[in-house]
Amino acid sequence: MKTVKIYTYNPKNQKSGFEFYALSKGLNSGKPLDVPCPNCFVISCRNAEELDVYRSLLFGLWKTKAFYPFLIGSVIPYIRIGDFKKFVSEQASHLKGREKVFRNDIRKVKTLEQREKHIHEQLLLISELKHIYIARHLKQ
Structure with a gap:
């Protein structure tokens, strides 16, 4: 499975056909979203099957609170995009097959x-x- 493109959401960017979003701030960081919000990452996939796999992966990681060790910040916790990309990539390669x-x-x-x-x-x-x-x- 190839890695997907992950970047910070900007409403000015053009939306592609196969993308979903993940919260980047708060205790729900990593939670997959269908609708973007100002504090989220965009996960852009190549096709519907890849989108389904990554959405399921993020849902599982969020549900098991796997992003908690990566949260930083004293008032409003958040996850860095580099940590998010690396962790999601590691987990996706672990799921291969x-x-x-x-x-x-x-x-x-x-x-x-x-x-x-x-x-x-x-x-x-x-x-x-x-x-x-x-x-x-x-x-x-």
Whole structure:
């Protein structure tokens, strides 16, 4: 797998067809994004398959907090673009030949997150119902 082009986002630059973004500031540094923001890097890929692999890779790295050791700054932590490029490149070369299995595992993680979100919403509804059952017996 060839390395992708990674650079700092600038709204004046022209957007290519196969690119996505990653946050560069805050505790969510490295989080993949579909829409650019002022504090992000652009990951420009050659085709849709490469884009899918790198998006999955960044999602996995972000989810496991793999970028935390690279964060610097006392008030607002951020990651340097050089550290980001080097780390992503190392991880991509480590995945070489196992992209299909990795994407399958990422798909499973995303499914579990959707289930977790659904359960969380149900717990909020249960909590609200408990409140309603008790509140209707209290004097207003």
